[in-house]
Amino acid sequence: MHQKHYKQYDEVVETTRLANGMEVIVNPKPRFNSTYAMLTTNFGSIDVRLANRSVPAGIAHFMEHKLFDKQHYDSSDHYAALGASDNAFTSFTQTSYLFTATDNVLANLRVLLDLVYHPFFSPEKIAKEQGIIGQEILMYQDDPNSRIYFDTIANLYSHSPLSADIAGDIDSIAQITEADLYATYRQYYQPGNLTLTVCGPITLAEMLPVLHELPATSANPAELRRLQQQTKRDIQNSTVVPATTTTLAVTTPKAALGYRGPAPVVRGREFAKQELAFGIFLQLLFSEDSDIYQNLYQTGIINDSFGFDFEMEADYHFLILALDTDHPDRFFTTIPAVIQKALQEPQRLARQFKLIQNEELGARITQMNSVTGTANQLGTTLDGYTNLFDEIEIINQLDLPTVLQIAQTFFQASQKTTNLIK
Amino acid sequence: MQKKTARIHFNQQPGAKFKTTTVAIDFVEPLEHHNLEKRVLLAELMENYSQKYASKLQVAQRLAELYGTQFGTSVFRTGHQAVLRFLISFADERYLPHQTDVTTAVSAFLSEMIFHPLIRKGEFPQAWFQLHQQNVVDYVRNLDDDKKYYAGRQLQSLYFTETPDQGQSILGDVTRLQSLTSAEVAAYYHELLATNEVYISALGTSATPVVQQLQEQFAGLHQQVEAAPVSLQWQAPQEMHTKVEEVEQQQSLYQQAYACPVLRTDAEYYAALVLNGLWGGTASSLMFRDIRERDSLVYYINSNYNPTVGVITVQSGIDGENQPRVQSLIQAELQRLIEADYQDADLNQVKQVLISGLKSRSDSPRRLLNQQFLQQMLGYDEKADWQTQIKHVSKAEISAVAQKLQLRATFFLKGASHAPKTL
Numbered sequence: 001m002h003q004k005h006y007k008q009y010d011e012v013v014e015t016t017r018l019a020n021g022m023e024v025i026v027n028p029k030p031r032f033n034s035t036y037a038m039l040t041t042n043f044g045s046i047d048v049r050l051a052n053r054s055v056p057a058g059i060a061h062f063m064e065h066k067l068f069d070k071q072h073y074d075s076s077d078h079y080a081a082l083g084a085s086d087n088a089f090t091s092f093t094q095t096s097y098l099f100t101a102t103d104n105v106l107a108n109l110r111v112l113l114d115l116v117y118h119p120f121f122s123p124e125k126i127a128k129e130q131g132i133i134g135q136e137i138l139m140y141q142d143d144p145n146s147r148i149y150f151d152t153i154a155n156l157y158s159h160s161p162l163s164a165d166i167a168g169d170i171d172s173i174a175q176i177t178e179a180d181l182y183a184t185y186r187q188y189y190q191p192g193n194l195t196l197t198v199c200g201p202i203t204l205a206e207m208l209p210v211l212h213e214l215p216a217t218s219a220n221p222a223e224l225r226r227l228q229q230q231t232k233r234d235i236q237n238s239t240v241v242p243a244t245t246t247t248l249a250v251t252t253p254k255a256a257l258g259y260r261g262p263a264p265v266v267r268g269r270e271f272a273k274q275e276l277a278f279g280i281f282l283q284l285l286f287s288e289d290s291d292i293y294q295n296l297y298q299t300g301i302i303n304d305s306f307g308f309d310f311e312m313e314a315d316y317h318f319l320i321l322a323l324d325t326d327h328p329d330r331f332f333t334t335i336p337a338v339i340q341k342a343l344q345e346p347q348r349l350a351r352q353f354k355l356i357q358n359e360e361l362g363a364r365i366t367q368m369n370s371v372t373g374t375a376n377q378l379g380t381t382l383d384g385y386t387n388l389f390d391e392i393e394i395i396n397q398l399d400l401p402t403v404l405q406i407a408q409t410f411f412q413a414s415q416k417t418t419n420l421i422k
Numbered sequence: 423m424q425k426k427t428a429r430i431h432f433n434q435q436p437g438a439k440f441k442t443t444t445v446a447i448d449f450v451e452p453l454e455h456h457n458l459e460k461r462v463l464l465a466e467l468m469e470n471y472s473q474k475y476a477s478k479l480q481v482a483q484r485l486a487e488l489y490g491t492q493f494g495t496s497v498f499r500t501g502h503q504a505v506l507r508f509l510i511s512f513a514d515e516r517y518l519p520h521q522t523d524v525t526t527a528v529s530a531f532l533s534e535m536i537f538h539p540l541i542r543k544g545e546f547p548q549a550w551f552q553l554h555q556q557n558v559v560d561y562v563r564n565l566d567d568d569k570k571y572y573a574g575r576q577l578q579s580l581y582f583t584e585t586p587d588q589g590q591s592i593l594g595d596v597t598r599l600q601s602l603t604s605a606e607v608a609a610y611y612h613e614l615l616a617t618n619e620v621y622i623s624a625l626g627t628s629a630t631p632v633v634q635q636l637q638e639q640f641a642g643l644h645q646q647v648e649a650a651p652v653s654l655q656w657q658a659p660q661e662m663h664t665k666v667e668e669v670e671q672q673q674s675l676y677q678q679a680y681a682c683p684v685l686r687t688d689a690e691y692y693a694a695l696v697l698n699g700l701w702g703g704t705a706s707s708l709m710f711r712d713i714r715e716r717d718s719l720v721y722y723i724n725s726n727y728n729p730t731v732g733v734i735t736v737q738s739g740i741d742g743e744n745q746p747r748v749q750s751l752i753q754a755e756l757q758r759l760i761e762a763d764y765q766d767a768d769l770n771q772v773k774q775v776l777i778s779g780l781k782s783r784s785d786s787p788r789r790l791l792n793q794q795f796l797q798q799m800l801g802y803d804e805k806a807d808w809q810t811q812i813k814h815v816s817k818a819e820i821s822a823v824a825q826k827l828q829l830r831a832t833f834f835l836k837g838a839s840h841a842p843k844t845l
Binding site: 008009031032033034074076077080081082083084085086100101102103128131132135136138139141142143144145249250251252287288289290291294297298300303304305324352355356358359360361362363365366368369370371 | 439440441442477478479482483485486487488489490491492511512513514517518553557560561563564566567568569669670671672673704705706714715718720721739740741767771772774775777778779781782784785786787837
């Protein structure tokens with residue numbers, strides 16, 4: 001067990017890797033009532049490859065639903081009987097199962113581990129779930145905000161695992177079989193691919209007796225890495241659709257501009273540094289304390305609906321800027337010009353750099369107030385478990401030239417798409 | 423009879439559990455539909471400008487200088503009161519470089535934003551006013567694209583058909599937002615300052631010094647007002663109001679509103695809270711377990727209890743064809759509550775979840791501040807034994823409240839296209 005003290009913030013982070021390969025990270029907060037625990041597998045909607053075949057799109061999300069449904073009980077009932085609230089979510093690259101509890105934390109932890117470690121799939125239960133997930137898919141299809149975001153990603157990585165809806169579609173989920181679920185589970189839910197993060201009034205030492213009840217062996221990590229490499233190639237070989245327009249009932253048209261940059265080549269703390277630096281670059285241009293943002297706002301190019309999001313993962317790195325506007329063309333032409341100008345005349349950004357650093361520090365101190373916010377920021381395999389407290393140190397060490405150089409690398413090699421819903 | 427009462431109220435909860443100090447300043451007045459739009463635009467303008475910080479950029483940069491201090495305004499309703507809130511949250515000095523005195527700077531900033539809005543010659547600068555007016559109008563219009571929000575708004579306005587003031591969105595009406603002038607909003611600022619009750623609540627390490635500094639700054643306002651103390655009142659519609667609307671989308675939404683004559687300050691409050699948790703307010707509820715999990719009839723279904731108004735609403739996302747079945751199942755679950763036709767274990771489970779949810783409130787500065795504000799405004803003390811109160815709620819007490827529920831509004835947003843579509 002490893003303990004790292006962050007004296008300035010009066011915080012400790014405890015980590016260990018179990019014999020079966022599962023990583024465990026704990027930030028004890030003795031003065032809080034709630035404990036938040038999240039068990040994550042590095043398995044998301046893009047992972048549809050098995051050794052000799054593919055499985056239907058949406059299987060990760062489908063499995064997330066089905067893991068709760070055991071042969072003779074539902075894990076949610078066990079949580080509820082112990083007073084916990086539980087949830088789960090699936091993204092492109094991960095599936096996470098979580099609970100929040102104020103009492104019976106170790107008993108709830110057992111429910112979480114049982115939920116993830118002991119699958120039960122049957123044809124009857126699969127058929128029933130297809131109805132519920134079908135409804136969920138339709139709900140997202142009706143939501144213009146969800147559509148503008150995911151359709152823009154689909155443009156950036158067309159005909160790749162990233163272009164499919166996270167939940168799949170009605171046809172793909174109808175094809176999922178018991179055999180698919182078991183085979184996929186064995187491949188991607190092996191303990192070496194799992195990370196448990198916990199934040200609340202509990203220590204790692206208190207959790208260890210429960211963790212030691214887990215099986216001590218994992219599956220085949222080499223095969224897992226080979227499949228992940230194949231998925232990466234599937235994504236990298238995809239092409240960009242330069243522009244799309246869709247019709248949907250919206251009050252004001254929704255416009256999105258997407259950039260696809262090169263997939264990151266670094267890992268560990270360097271990955272975290274590049275991710276933070278790219279985020280700061282975008283803040284320099286598009287946060288409210290940027291004069292560039294204010295000019296765009298006052299000239300009506302952007303408005304209060306404007307927002308941006310970037311995702312940096314092992315296999316991809318993209319940026320999406322979006323808003324509701326009656327003048328999408330002005331938005332589509334002005335934003336790229338603004339980005340180019342900022343990269344060419346970086347001296348304009350110097351004054352704001354320190355402000356953004358201050359702001360990032362304050363945001364992280366605020367985040368430490370939340371067990372959820374902290375547990376979600378205890379790091380991932382990809383960033384070498386760089387946590388919230390480490391991030392402050394990285395941000396303080398960053399300088400403007402480094403930030404600009406990382407942004408240059410992204411934009412120079414980037415491809416663009418525009419997406420309009422009207 | 424109205425009498426003079428204190429108008430400005432201070433409350434502080436010092437303590438070092440959190441790494442920030444959070445302050446809420448709430449301006450409260452009875453909900454008047456002709457003031458809603460002025461409050462919305464005033465909140466927007468006061469969030470972004472003051473005399474000293476005369477641009478959005480200057481405000482944002484000042485907040486960044488104060489180590490990412492978070493500041494914002496919002497409008498919301500509590501019972502029959504309209505609230506305009508200034509909320510600020512800043513990091514403790516002990517965690518900042520150079521031990522910066524953020525507390526004094528934040529108090530000065532708040533004072534500037536509240537007492538020196540950017541009003542010149544009786545109005546906000548026209549260009550800024552028009553820009554924000556348009557943005558607020560666009561924002562309110564676009565909200566309806568979110569069909570859950572839209573259905574909720576329709577339900578509210580149906581429920582309050584007989585008292586339309588209550589049925590208004592707290593964000594007001596688009597036409598009236600468009601017709602307001604800068605001078606009207608500026609004049610309303612002075613009215614707000616002179617007449618609203620003010621509740622100042624602070625939580626965190628710097629709660630005491632920040633309240634002391636704000637007391638000095640608010641000393642210039644009239645400290646008393648002719649008004650009855652705020653209290654909750656229950657009004658129920660006499661008639662049932664129903665509406666069906668078709669929309670071009672695949673899913674349908676079905677919502678209901680029940681009059682519930684139990685308010686936050688009533689003795690039966692805990693019974694109503696548990697009733698809602700058991701009916702549809704938690705993942706262990708009868709609606710969730712039967713209608714969603716057992717019958718797969720809905721993608722989501724839940725109920726919400728608003729104890730400041732006395733209403734329970736039910737929201738569901740469904741395939742339109744299933745609406746009659748869902749409607750009768752919701753009713754059937756209510757009948758089970760009346761007849762106490764459920765297991766003791768179900769009841770205990772829901773109580774556990776509710777207790778856990780309330781215990782976790784003390785981990786959130788904002789939830790604590792809200793609680794502090796409500797208690798002070800409504801003049802009640804949350805009983806120290808609230809856990810025991812929840813545990814002691816009996817099936818008979820739940821049944822008694824359940825029998826009093828009256829369905830008074832339903833809204834069905836019917837998806838016009840049911841054909842499954844492949845992405």
